[in-house]
Amino acid sequence: GKGAAFVRTKMRNVVTGGVTETSFNPTAKFEQAFVERKEAEYSYQDGDLYYFMDPETYDTVPLNRDVLGDGFRFVKENTVCKLLSYKGSVFSVEVPNFMDLVVTETEPGLKGDTATNVTKPATVETGAEIKVPLFISTGDKINIDTRTGEYLSRSKD
Known part of the structure; x- marks a missing residue:
């Protein structure tokens, strides 16, 4: 093409969260952010x-x-x-990727309801609400993935 080469890139400001699209000369130098x-x-x-x-x-x-x-x-x-x-x-x-939390409130699971992947809402000790399997009851300690907010397993202790 005609003219000098350029590099087009999207940058995110880590402090404000804003995203901008900018073009640079390929020989441009930048100071490293720590x-x-x-x-x-x-x-x-x-x-x-x-x-x-x-x-x-x-x-x-x-x-x-x-x-x-x-x-x-x-x-x-x-x-x-x-x-x-x-x-x-x-x-x-x-935050840590996985947290062990106690279920403070959930409905009891219906006996005989054994369809796969059926979930119910539950509130954990921090006040957050997540979906858990039917066999989880109030007072159970569960492991949660904090990145997705999903139930992983019962805690062993």
């Missing part, structure tokens, strides 16, 4: 603020609800998460 991942323990919630404690310095970091993401609904107090920050500003929270 994203810091630091472990912190979720302590408590106060209104829209969620407080995390640094296990090394015991400093608390307050974060708004919009920073937490969808998987945070399965996190209970004293759970270790990873805080992702850029230039000292926390922009995201990585």
